[in-house]
Amino acid sequence: MQSFTEENYLKIIYHLSEKTANVQTNAIAEQMQTKPASVTDMIKKLADKGLVDYVKYQGVTLTEKGKQAAVDIVRKHRLWEVFLVSKLNFKWDEVHDVAEELEHIKSVDLIERLDEFLGFPKSDPHGDPIPDKNGRFAKTQFIKLIELKIGDGGTITGVSQHSSAFLKHLEKLGLTLGKQIQISDVTDFDGSVEILVANKQINISREVAKHILISSNGKN
Amino acid sequence: MQSFTEENYLKIIYHLSEKTANVQTNAIAEQMQTKPASVTDMIKKLADKGLVDYVKYQGVTLTEKGKQAAVDIVRKHRLWEVFLVSKLNFKWDEVHDVAEELEHIKSVDLIERLDEFLGFPKSDPHGDPIPDKNGRFAKTQFIKLIELKIGDGGTITGVSQHSSAFLKHLEKLGLTLGKQIQISDVTDFDGSVEILVANKQINISREVAKHILISSNGKN
DNA sequence: GTTTATTTTTAGGTAAATCTAAAAATTATT
DNA sequence: AATAATTTTTAGATTTACCTAAAAATAAAC
Ligand SMILES: [Mn+2]
Ligand SMILES: [Mn+2]
Ligand SMILES: [Mn+2]
Ligand SMILES: [Mn+2]
Numbered sequence: 001m002q003s004f005t006e007e008n009y010l011k012i013i014y015h016l017s018e019k020t021a022n023v024q025t026n027a028i029a030e031q032m033q034t035k036p037a038s039v040t041d042m043i044k045k046l047a048d049k050g051l052v053d054y055v056k057y058q059g060v061t062l063t064e065k066g067k068q069a070a071v072d073i074v075r076k077h078r079l080w081e082v083f084l085v086s087k088l089n090f091k092w093d094e095v096h097d098v099a100e101e102l103e104h105i106k107s108v109d110l111i112e113r114l115d116e117f118l119g120f121p122k123s124d125p126h127g128d129p130i131p132d133k134n135g136r137f138a139k140t141q142f143i144k145l146i147e148l149k150i151g152d153g154g155t156i157t158g159v160s161q162h163s164s165a166f167l168k169h170l171e172k173l174g175l176t177l178g179k180q181i182q183i184s185d186v187t188d189f190d191g192s193v194e195i196l197v198a199n200k201q202i203n204i205s206r207e208v209a210k211h212i213l214i215s216s217n218g219k220n
Numbered sequence: 221m222q223s224f225t226e227e228n229y230l231k232i233i234y235h236l237s238e239k240t241a242n243v244q245t246n247a248i249a250e251q252m253q254t255k256p257a258s259v260t261d262m263i264k265k266l267a268d269k270g271l272v273d274y275v276k277y278q279g280v281t282l283t284e285k286g287k288q289a290a291v292d293i294v295r296k297h298r299l300w301e302v303f304l305v306s307k308l309n310f311k312w313d314e315v316h317d318v319a320e321e322l323e324h325i326k327s328v329d330l331i332e333r334l335d336e337f338l339g340f341p342k343s344d345p346h347g348d349p350i351p352d353k354n355g356r357f358a359k360t361q362f363i364k365l366i367e368l369k370i371g372d373g374g375t376i377t378g379v380s381q382h383s384s385a386f387l388k389h390l391e392k393l394g395l396t397l398g399k400q401i402q403i404s405d406v407t408d409f410d411g412s413v414e415i416l417v418a419n420k421q422i423n424i425s426r427e428v429a430k431h432i433l434i435s436s437n438g439k440n
Numbered sequence: 441g442t443t444t445a446t447t448t449t450t451a452g453g454t455a456a457a458t459c460t461a462a463a464a465a466t467t468a469t470t
Numbered sequence: 471a472a473t474a475a476t477t478t479t480t481a482g483a484t485t486t487a488c489c490t491a492a493a494a495a496t497a498a499a500c
Contacts (some may be wrong), residue, residue: 037479094329445497446495
């Protein structure tokens with residue numbers, strides 16, 4: 001059984017592992033909003049518990065056991081986010097902090113029943129996939145909106161940025177999950193993208209386009 | 221903002237306050253499953269924070285501020301218990317430990333929305349009243365089943381014992397909240413009580429009868 | 441009203457998770 | 471390859487919530 005803090009470390013290491021195999025001390029410290037010295041201490045503890053493989057100065061990788069623990073927390077986090085949005089009418093930009101606490105409630109029964117209550121959702125309010133109780137993810141095929149060509153279209157199925165500011169901005173633009181979009185034009189000057197959504201033409205910055213994930217219908 | 225531990229202390233002091241005005245160190249230690257020395261440490265901290273009034277060797281009483289904090293936790297605990305039973309199909313004997321964790325989630329928004337989602341329940345699965353967001357309890361008029369006379373009847377509206385063993389036993393006897401009962405006889409020999417419930421005569425021990433709360437219809 | 445028992449507090453210490461400041465290892469730059 | 475910059479680790483403290491053992495205060499019994 002892990003402490004809250006250990007669980008938070010495991011989850012962060014898990015997410016950082018998607019970018020680089022060996023996760024660095026400083027990267028963890030930044031995410032945990034703590035100091036590198038503290039991270040080194042915790043890494044040693046996690047290594048002792050067999051949750052990470054650790055070679056001094058070389059960063060860490062999750063062991064199978066550590067990965068399972070991490071995925072379990074991700075599962076809980078995302079299921080709670082679904083609960084907050086679909087049952088308690090939270091907005092998608094309001095759920096993260098609360099889920100950050102709820103994910104640590106320890107009861108296998110609770111999370112299985114919650115999963116059932118929610119109808120076994122496959123993704124959370126930000127489009128992120130929810131692993132099943134065995135830790136398996138449904139395969140997802142996303143492409144960044146920025147990578148689409150003029151004439152390409154698809155459905156908004158996720159975001160790769162979870163800040164409240166970004167999510168509120170998308171909402172104002174009408175760019176929420178499930179919306180159909182099509183690329184009308186790409187501006188040479190600033191890389192901004194002209195898209196057709198709900199029969200309206202809107203312009204979004206390159207920065208915004210980078211963080212919208214599309215399940216593509218291919219060319220049109 | 222209080223820590224989990226501080227919150228647990230406040231809640232326990234609150235419950236013990238219902239029996240005696242000045243709550244003793246040893247009583248707190250027993251409930252917290254810790255040692256009296258640890259309790260003294262924590263009491264000092266709570267006194268420093270203005271949550272309890274403390275006179276050495278004389279026990280503690282909650283200040284207005286401490287009482288509010290305690291009632292707030294009781295509110296969360298009971299609302300979560302309702303959620304677990306009414307939405308996730310937990311049994312009334314399975315909810316306590318999980319609610320013990322959930323009650324510490326810090327989000328005013330969350331608990332107000334949960335309250336609304338549950339339809340502003342007035343009592344929890346054990347019949348205990350749920351304070352509103354201002355900390356006010358609806359008045360309740362309970363009488364212990366053991367105190368009823370032959371011929372008296374009423375509705376089961378609460379229990380004063382929350383152990384899983386007791387609750388499972390009640391369930392097996394068909395003595396759940398809302399059931400109508402009437403006293404048929406009281407045995408001189410062992411003080412056990414003969415009652416009529418759902419058209420059946422059953423016998424319950426004095427010990428069981430002590431912990432069932434009835435809203436009485438008076439004599440019959 | 442002493443003596444005894446109980447309750448409560450103090451003294452001193454441990455473990456978890458953090459910190460700052462300084463040392464060591466690794467990586468990048470000339 | 472030597473020097474500089476960056477990253478990471480150690481050393482030594484701090485805070486929170488505990489503990490045990492011993493001392494002090496209060497309550498109960500004789
Ligand atoms: Mn968390
Ligand atoms: Mn999410
Ligand atoms: Mn609790
Ligand atoms: Mn209850």
